[in-house]
Amino acid sequence: MNNNCIVLNNKKIDISKSNPNTIVLDWIRLDRELKGTKEGCAEGDCGACSVLISPVSGGKFKPANSCLLKLGQVSGSEIVTVEGLGNQKNPSSVQKILANLGASQCGFCTPGFVIAITGLLCENNKPTEDEIHDALAGNLCRCTGYRPIMDSVKNIKFKHNFRECKKWDNTDKFQGKQAVFYYPKTLQEAYNISLSHENVKYLSGGTDLNLQSQDTKKKLNYILLNRIPELLRIDEGNNEIQIGSSVTLEETLPLFEKYFSPFAEILRRFGSSQIRSQATIAGNLCTASPIGDAAPSLMALGSSIEIFSNNQKKYLAIEDLFSDYRKTVLNPNDIVTSINIPIPPNDKKFYAWKVSKRYDQDISTVSMAALIGMGENNIIQSCRICFGGLSATTFRSKEIENSFIGIKPDQDHTKILEITEKSIKPLSDLRGSADYRINLALGLIKRLLFKLLNNDIAIEVMKVKIDE
Amino acid sequence: MNEISNLNSVGKSINHDSALRQTTGEAKYIDDILTPKNTYHLALVLSPSPCGKITKINKDKALSLKGVEEILTYKDIPGENKIGPIIHNEPALAENRVAYVGQPIAVVIAKTHDLAQQASKLVNVEIVDDDEPIYDLRKSVKVNSLVMPKMELVKGNSKEKIKNSECYLEGEINIGGQDHFYLEGQIALAIPDEEKQMTIWSSTQHPTEVQHCVSNILGIPQSKVTSKVRRLGGGFGGKESQASIIASITALCSWIIQKPTKLRLTRKDDMLATGKRHDFISIYKVGFKRNGKIEGLEVDLLSRAGNVADLSGPVMTRAMTHIDNCYSLKDVTINGYCCKTNTVSNTAFRGFGGPQGIITIETIIDEISRKLSKPIDEIRLMNVYSTRNGLKTPYQQTVLDSNRYTEVMNEVFKISEYSKRKNKIKLYNEKQELKGSPLRKGLSTTAIKFGISFNKTELNQAGALVHVYTDGSIRLGHGGTEMGQGLFIKVAQVVADVFSVPVGNIELASTTTSEVPNTSATAASSGSDINGMAAYDAAIKIKKRMTRVASEYFNVPVEEVYFQDELIKCRNKSITFSELAEITWSKRVSLSSTGFYKTPKINWNQSTMKGKPFFYFTWGASISEVVIDTLTGECNILQSDIVQDCGSSLNPSIDIGQIEGAFIQGIGWLTCEELYWNSSGKLMTTGPSTYKIPGSRDVPNILNVKLLENSPNIEKTIFRSKAVGEPPLMLAISCWLAIRDAISNYRQDGIVNLNSPATPEEILKAINY
Ligand SMILES: Cc1cc2nc3c(=O)[nH]c(=O)nc-3n(C[C@H](O)[C@H](O)[C@H](O)COP(=O)(O)OP(=O)(O)OC[C@H]3O[C@@H](n4cnc5c(N)ncnc54)[C@H](O)[C@@H]3O)c2cc1C
Numbered sequence A: 001m002n003n004n005c006i007v008l009n010n011k012k013i014d015i016s017k018s019n020p021n022t023i024v025l026d027w028i029r030l031d032r033e034l035k036g037t038k039e040g041c042a043e044g045d046c047g048a049c050s051v052l053i054s055p056v057s058g059g060k061f062k063p064a065n066s067c068l069l070k071l072g073q074v075s076g077s078e079i080v081t082v083e084g085l086g087n088q089k090n091p092s093s094v095q096k097i098l099a100n101l102g103a104s105q106c107g108f109c110t111p112g113f114v115i116a117i118t119g120l121l122c123e124n125n126k127p128t129e130d131e132i133h134d135a136l137a138g139n140l141c142r143c144t145g146y147r148p149i150m151d152s153v154k155n156i157k158f159k160h161n162f163r164e165c166k167k168w169d170n171t172d173k174f175q176g177k178q179a180v181f182y183y184p185k186t187l188q189e190a191y192n193i194s195l196s197h198e199n200v201k202y203l204s205g206g207t208d209l210n211l212q213s214q215d216t217k218k219k220l221n222y223i224l225l226n227r228i229p230e231l232l233r234i235d236e237g238n239n240e241i242q243i244g245s246s247v248t249l250e251e252t253l254p255l256f257e258k259y260f261s262p263f264a265e266i267l268r269r270f271g272s273s274q275i276r277s278q279a280t281i282a283g284n285l286c287t288a289s290p291i292g293d294a295a296p297s298l299m300a301l302g303s304s305i306e307i308f309s310n311n312q313k314k315y316l317a318i319e320d321l322f323s324d325y326r327k328t329v330l331n332p333n334d335i336v337t338s339i340n341i342p343i344p345p346n347d348k349k350f351y352a353w354k355v356s357k358r359y360d361q362d363i364s365t366v367s368m369a370a371l372i373g374m375g376e377n378n379i380i381q382s383c384r385i386c387f388g389g390l391s392a393t394t395f396r397s398k399e400i401e402n403s404f405i406g407i408k409p410d411q412d413h414t415k416i417l418e419i420t421e422k423s424i425k426p427l428s429d430l431r432g433s434a435d436y437r438i439n440l441a442l443g444l445i446k447r448l449l450f451k452l453l454n455n456d457i458a459i460e461v462m463k464v465k466i467d468e
Numbered sequence B: 001m002n003e004i005s006n007l008n009s010v011g012k013s014i015n016h017d018s019a020l021r022q023t024t025g026e027a028k029y030i031d032d033i034l035t036p037k038n039t040y041h042l043a044l045v046l047s048p049s050p051c052g053k054i055t056k057i058n059k060d061k062a063l064s065l066k067g068v069e070e071i072l073t074y075k076d077i078p079g080e081n082k083i084g085p086i087i088h089n090e091p092a093l094a095e096n097r098v099a100y101v102g103q104p105i106a107v108v109i110a111k112t113h114d115l116a117q118q119a120s121k122l123v124n125v126e127i128v129d130d131d132e133p134i135y136d137l138r139k140s141v142k143v144n145s146l147v148m149p150k151m152e153l154v155k156g157n158s159k160e161k162i163k164n165s166e167c168y169l170e171g172e173i174n175i176g177g178q179d180h181f182y183l184e185g186q187i188a189l190a191i192p193d194e195e196k197q198m199t200i201w202s203s204t205q206h207p208t209e210v211q212h213c214v215s216n217i218l219g220i221p222q223s224k225v226t227s228k229v230r231r232l233g234g235g236f237g238g239k240e241s242q243a244s245i246i247a248s249i250t251a252l253c254s255w256i257i258q259k260p261t262k263l264r265l266t267r268k269d270d271m272l273a274t275g276k277r278h279d280f281i282s283i284y285k286v287g288f289k290r291n292g293k294i295e296g297l298e299v300d301l302l303s304r305a306g307n308v309a310d311l312s313g314p315v316m317t318r319a320m321t322h323i324d325n326c327y328s329l330k331d332v333t334i335n336g337y338c339c340k341t342n343t344v345s346n347t348a349f350r351g352f353g354g355p356q357g358i359i360t361i362e363t364i365i366d367e368i369s370r371k372l373s374k375p376i377d378e379i380r381l382m383n384v385y386s387t388r389n390g391l392k393t394p395y396q397q398t399v400l401d402s403n404r405y406t407e408v409m410n411e412v413f414k415i416s417e418y419s420k421r422k423n424k425i426k427l428y429n430e431k432q433e434l435k436g437s438p439l440r441k442g443l444s445t446t447a448i449k450f451g452i453s454f455n456k457t458e459l460n461q462a463g464a465l466v467h468v469y470t471d472g473s474i475r476l477g478h479g480g481t482e483m484g485q486g487l488f489i490k491v492a493q494v495v496a497d498v499f500s501v502p503v504g505n506i507e508l509a510s511t512t513t514s515e516v517p518n519t520s521a522t523a524a525s526s527g528s529d530i531n532g533m534a535a536y537d538a539a540i541k542i543k544k545r546m547t548r549v550a551s552e553y554f555n556v557p558v559e560e561v562y563f564q565d566e567l568i569k570c571r572n573k574s575i576t577f578s579e580l581a582e583i584t585w586s587k588r589v590s591l592s593s594t595g596f597y598k599t600p601k602i603n604w605n606q607s608t609m610k611g612k613p614f615f616y617f618t619w620g621a622s623i624s625e626v627v628i629d630t631l632t633g634e635c636n637i638l639q640s641d642i643v644q645d646c647g648s649s650l651n652p653s654i655d656i657g658q659i660e661g662a663f664i665q666g667i668g669w670l671t672c673e674e675l676y677w678n679s680s681g682k683l684m685t686t687g688p689s690t691y692k693i694p695g696s697r698d699v700p701n702i703l704n705v706k707l708l709e710n711s712p713n714i715e716k717t718i719f720r721s722k723a724v725g726e727p728p729l730m731l732a733i734s735c736w737l738a739i740r741d742a743i744s745n746y747r748q749d750g751i752v753n754l755n756s757p758a759t760p761e762e763i764l765k766a767i768n769y
């Protein structure tokens, strides 16, 4: 069998003697002694550790947070660090323009920006202002105030010479002393490994799991799901979209943009481009956080998941998935295989909003998604409405939904607000007090009612232009 | 002395000296320095309790891990367990008691960073909570829990004036703190030497204080300690005094095991264990005329000093001396209380109390304008420093260039098309109301006057060391540290121009206490002012000697010799700079010199709070427009226009970088950066996932920054430039006032009860208040 290898800055490196549980950032800095990649937070939120990574299954380089990745996840990948892009004698165009336009002050964030910008420009040679923000939301700079960084991206003449990576790795696991990473190629294989081992975890993007502290006394067994071809497919049906559970958020965006653009808008604010290039919807659902961004929209749209369990496929509506705070009804060995989202019919309108302290790359304080059917004379005929951030799990209430039925959006809606207020009991925490969360829920309902009447008016502050 | 030369670099926009090194990842920070093979790694054991007595430290479990070498506590300190920039009695490691959650108690020495971290979590500290913790600032004042006596700045008779004035307002402003969030966390690397010497690389803004603290904690003379830094990955004040704690602990470990050690704080430990910007409560009473003229003002400033004093006294002093901002206050009483609480000791942060002082008076001016239904700019004009209104500050310094207020204000009105936009916003808001839309816009202005110099007079000194080598290359060292602000390039520009050589010929040395001793912190925006002058002094001394040698060589009087374009000329003869360097050496004349500078004309009496603490003032103005959602409290800053007085700027692009960076940091302080403690005194926002600094989209959609033109400093600063590091941070107060304006435009009753930071939650609260 082949050894576990990584291609780092165009050089193949045998990593089979390393610990697969090592954080990639540490491997780069300590093992490879490449010090250009920095640690600013070790939790995926600052971008200083960004590197370009090609998926094991082949494809384009994407920026990712090396502080969130384990060596066992990237075995078989190609990685490019800031050193791989250029040096002082022969800098890349991105490195040159950032230096010339004053985009690097203390410089600690800079290698991360170089990577994120290079990743963006490889995809999109002429990004709009908004696209640049989307791509850089995961990179914090405390010195420059970003203006020179934005100017650099807008003014660069970029020619990229990155090839697309091909799949070359055929290993089926990465064995270490403290941890083993398994690379099953089929569902059945994955399921069997799970059944036959202790202390096992499925791993998709790892953007949730890798942040949780693991008991390192016992040997860890990770089963990587993103090397199973069948989980990487996207099916665009007439009435329904099926997203394989290993499809990353970034890859879902174009399709979501087409069918459920408010959901896409929320996902564009989900983490950062680095996070979205790894994270999956399946991981988001299985983590079962009440402030997770996928569940409210999926639930409002009436989506379901497909599960591989006991050697057979099952289906479960999203609203039946969560049992308690950060708990699902799934068995530990169950694998989510796809997310199936019905396309709303023309007579239904779909809205979704997320409110957070910071617009980008922040966890929601409260979010809301609603699918509304309008009847004749502007009377609401049907309503599915779901909230995040109001209770231990994503929240849906028949009572609230019923209160919408039969009214006109411009009618007196105190009843809806009263019922909503009565049915929620949110907690206070660092993202917002209980009072604020209640007011947000009510505010978002009012926004919804306003929107039902004035669909063309942009009502989100971020969409307001100076000239209006 | 300075002939016109093609090579002149002062006043030009020249890139940061390390720009390309940084973008290619080749620039080395302390964690990037290749360390000796036997380097050990450290991790702190932090207090889990806000107060109480340490009864037991159980190390066994941690020590049983393979690769864990030692766990040290204050008992292992050979010298004194005392650091503290002002009051030198603050412990590096807690002794018998802890005073906040996150206080360093012990330090683990282990083979790797991860192992040290892991072991630090296994050290079990038993603490008996025998005391009631204090978190509340009002309660602190009530029970007299202060880190230093109350401070008082009085001028005239405010009580009487307030009593007799036509109008009266009172209120309270809660101003949140701020974490520095330098991208590079606190770090130090200590390397022991023979003869009990110690070299310490520290990410510090104050290498001399690191040297002093290390010498103190080890009980060895300062001459045995060398403290060094090439660059910091951001400082912002957070590495002024705090870095010394980290460096001292590192040196201690290195000393005990006589091996190199490195302490790099994780982001979480950094945010838990080290100080931040002080949160303040300002309580005010103001009496004023119907035309808006302030008659009397009384302000109580309460700051969260935390467990010890650190720099809280000077921070409060600056807050008190900036309450006036641009306004002539004749009858004023300011009381400053530095509250001792069971939270981490707060410290310097860009602006150093100035922001808290200035936001207080700016909010008061805004309140007066709403009470009188007059435009805020009119109230400002009634009160601004002028020959008519008076030029003496409450602390008795005369404001000499008050005309700059008008200059920056007029310029910012012009570039922002202020009056036109004011009308547009009015129409916009009317339209929204008609539609039933929840959106409202707001627009406001701010002007800032900021005093330059350390309040404490003795700190206003600097040293430099310049060597010219026989090949004509030049090495420059000074006491200032490079933390991204472009200090090194600015000072290099100064030296390059003295010798009339390209700035690239100047080699920049790490800041090192063995080269330039007894320096001040690189802080108070003073870096290029004082280090630029010291370097100038050193360079001029060498230049004079070289000129003398040249005059002998050419056989002409010294007056006829001049330096131009890398040549030394007289009449029609010339030699190159490197030739003259070689000749100077052969004539046995020294090519090396120290330089020194002390800021002139300043004095300060801390007990009466009177004097002339500032060499000069800088001025700036800004106008911002925001839109808020009155249903959710969300806010978007649409446009900001800024005009800043940098005197004759040494390097305009570097200065603009400082202005923009400071402004955005100010926006963070006032909008999204919220520190959240739980009820047991534990900081819950300990990383960027929960503590939100501005991202690229939080920058105003339109941001225009302009330096005030043709405005040399009236004082003789280096090439008549002005300091720039801190003042623009406070220009972000225009965004804060614009948010207040938007809230007021929605409520239409003149009541705006807003706290800072104006998070969506706070904005919504003020809307529904
Ligand atoms: C910096 C940062 C920003 C973030 N921002 C957001 C945000 O804005 N909004 C938000 O909602 N979340 C956010 N998250 C959380 C996280 O990114 C998401 O929850 C993400 O969707 C998780 O997906 P993943 O593929 O990385 O999951 P993983 O970490 O791989 O897995 C998460 C859990 O799900 C299980 N699991 C994964 N896939 C499957 C499967 N197919 N079948 C069964 N079990 C499975 C794993 O065993 C694990 O327990 C953020 C995280 C970080 C680090």
Ligand code: FES
Residues within 6 Å of the ligand: A038, A039, A040, A041, A042, A043, A044, A045, A046, A047, A048, A049, A050, A065, A066, A067, A068
């Ligand atoms: S170190 Fe901050 S995102 Fe990885």
Ligand code: FES
Residues within 6 Å of the ligand: A103, A104, A105, A106, A107, A108, A109, A110, A140, A141, A142, A143, A144, B183, B233, B234, B484
């Ligand atoms: S340049 Fe210092 S953090 Fe970006």
